[in-house]
Amino acid sequence: MITTVTLNPAIDREYFVETNDPGEHQYIYEDADIKISPGGKGLLSAINLKNMGYPDVQNIGFVGGKQGLFFEKMVQDNNVTTNYVYTTNEIRNNIFVIGKEPVTYTHYNDYTYRVEERDVDELIKRYKRGIVDSEYVMISGSIPEGLEFDIYKRLIDIADERDKTVYLHASGEALNQALEAEPKFVVPYFKHTDKILDEEIKTMDDYIKAGRKLQEAGAEYVMIPFHCDRLVFSKDEVYSISAKDFCLLNWLGAGEAYNAAFFDYILNNEFDFVEANRYAGAAALVIAEKRDIFIHEQEEIEDMLDKIKVERVE
Amino acid sequence: MHLVKDYMMRTLNSVCTTDDVEDVIRLMHKTEMSVLPVVDWENNFLGTIYSKNILKNVLPEQYGFLETRRLLHEVNQAAENLADIKTRDVTDYMSRRKLTVREDDKMNNVADIMLDNEESYLFVVNEEEKLRGYISRADLLFYLLEVGEE
Numbered sequence: 003m004i005t006t007v008t009l010n011p012a013i014d015r016e017y018f019v020e021t022n023d024p025g026e027h028q029y030i031y032e033d034a035d036i037k038i039s040p041g042g043k044g045l046l047s048a049i050n051l052k053n054m055g056y057p058d059v060q061n062i063g064f065v066g067g068k069q070g071l072f073f074e075k076m077v078q079d080n081n082v083t084t085n086y087v088y089t090t091n092e093i094r095n096n097i098f099v100i101g102k103e104p105v106t107y108t109h110y111n112d113y114t115y116r117v118e119e120r121d122v123d124e125l126i127k128r129y130k131r132g133i134v135d136s137e138y139v140m141i142s143g144s145i146p147e148g149l150e151f152d153i154y155k156r157l158i159d160i161a162d163e164r165d166k167t168v169y170l171h172a173s174g175e176a177l178n179q180a181l182e183a184e185p186k187f188v189v190p191y192f193k194h195t196d197k198i199l200d201e202e203i204k205t206m207d208d209y210i211k212a213g214r215k216l217q218e219a220g221a222e223y224v225m226i227p228f229h230c231d232r233l234v235f236s237k238d239e240v241y242s243i244s245a246k247d248f249c250l251l252n253w254l255g256a257g258e259a260y261n262a263a264f265f266d267y268i269l270n271n272e273f274d275f276v277e278a279n280r281y282a283g284a285a286a287l288v289i290a291e292k293r294d295i296f297i298h299e300q301e302e303i304e305d306m307l308d309k310i311k312v313e314r315v316e
Numbered sequence: 317m318h319l320v321k322d323y324m325m326r327t328l329n330s331v332c333t334t335d336d337v338e339d340v341i342r343l344m345h346k347t348e349m350s351v352l353p354v355v356d357w358e359n360n361f362l363g364t365i366y367s368k369n370i371l372k373n374v375l376p377e378q379y380g381f382l383e384t385r386r387l388l389h390e391v392n393q394a395a396e397n398l399a400d401i402k403t404r405d406v407t408d409y410m411s412r413r414k415l416t417v418r419e420d421d422k423m424n425n426v427a428d429i430m431l432d433n434e435e436s437y438l439f440v441v442n443e444e445e446k447l448r449g450y451i452s453r454a455d456l457l458f459y460l461l462e463v464g465e466e
Binding site: 058060070071074078081082083084085086088090124127128130131132134135 | 325326327328329332335339343346347348355356357358359442446448449
């Protein structure tokens with residue numbers, strides 16, 4: 003069983019219109035112009051892993067209200083095992099309106115979801131018994147209102163007590179506090195703040211400093227997105243993982259494919275941090291070059307490996 | 317060949333032996349399930365808890381057969397009874413009968429077990445008896461519909 007954790011999932015609703023005219027009625031007649039899907043970083047990685055052929059992949063987290071039942075059904079359609087704490091408050095809905103002519107992209111990001119203390123207690127109980135069969139746990143994404151910033155630290159401590167390895171993809175204060183629990187793998191995300199550990203990052207030097215600081219704070223291995231590349235920090239060295247000769251069509255889902263492929267590599271090979279990142283980089287490239295947000299088989303990744311360049315930076 | 321894994325709901329939504337009756341009722345209400353799987357801290361399937369079993373323990377025997385003026389009293393009595401037992405452990409009200417199927421079992425077997433035992437849900441476990449999900453009567457009917465169409 004592979005466990006992924008998504009504490010702040012959302013129903014993603016994409017509406018495609020000819021021209022996005024605010025203030026006007028807009029009519030959508032084609033099914034293809036409305037896309038509704040379950041969202042959440044950990045969940046998307048779980049779907050990728052399931053597509054790669056892993057029989058047991060679960061997603062643990064909160065879902066809310068009546069829409070939570072709908073969300074769970076959508077997840078079930080992807081054959082991912084659900085392990086959800088149902089909250090009274092309704093799950094988030096992220097709305098995307100995509101205009102075709104001219105091309106526009108409007109995103110209404112819903113931050114209204116809130117969980118209660120009782121929900122958190124239930125989540126901890128579910129998580130404790132949910133991870134018993136998992137060697138690796140991926141904790142990924144933002145946290146909803148009502149959770150303390152130490153939630154990821156708590157989850158990592160629990161995993162650690164049970165001898166499980168944690169891969170953390172987080173940001174902000176939840177990430178800062180989680181480092182105390184010394185997760186093995188850390189991928190910070192920071193697009194919305196441009197900060198890692200409260201420090202602004204702009205130059206390559208800033209990124210390298212941030213990576214080293216994450217390691218000093220507790221992470222054993224760090225992978226930082228660096229524009230279209232990745233800087234990966236092993237115990238003593240820093241490498242750049244980049245793609246050559248590619249055509250960027252889509253970046254949505256690339257990070258989640260990266261995380262899933264990293265798991266796929268370490269589950270099937272002797273542990274090699276750099277090679278696992280090369281493979282993960284190839285998976286992200288698969289997504290970048292197509293409109294779909296999911297990997298469907300390992301062969302797609304293997305076909306891209308030649309395009310991935312690994313260089314030692316430090 | 318039609319297998320359980322093609323029709324099952326993959327979910328670990330469950331209660332633990334140490335949860336109390338109130339936890340069970342809240343989860344049943346939110347997930348719209350009238351029966352829940354009971355597991356231990358290692359996620360091993362131990363049995364089931366039915367809403368009807370909890371109800372049986374809180375409703376006065378004559379409930380539903382009373383004249384209207386007595387009904388309010390009986391409802392209050394049931395609410396009081398529930399308040400008394402809501403902190404009791406799941407173990408006090410669960411059934412330890414373990415009717416389970418595996419993901420690779422044939423759907424024909426599910427039909428037999430479900431009909432022979434009048435169960436509305438059968439829980440799916442792996443070879444180590446760990447919970448993996450469930451299959452419902454509606455799933456069974458849908459399977460039969462598909463077989464008919466074939």
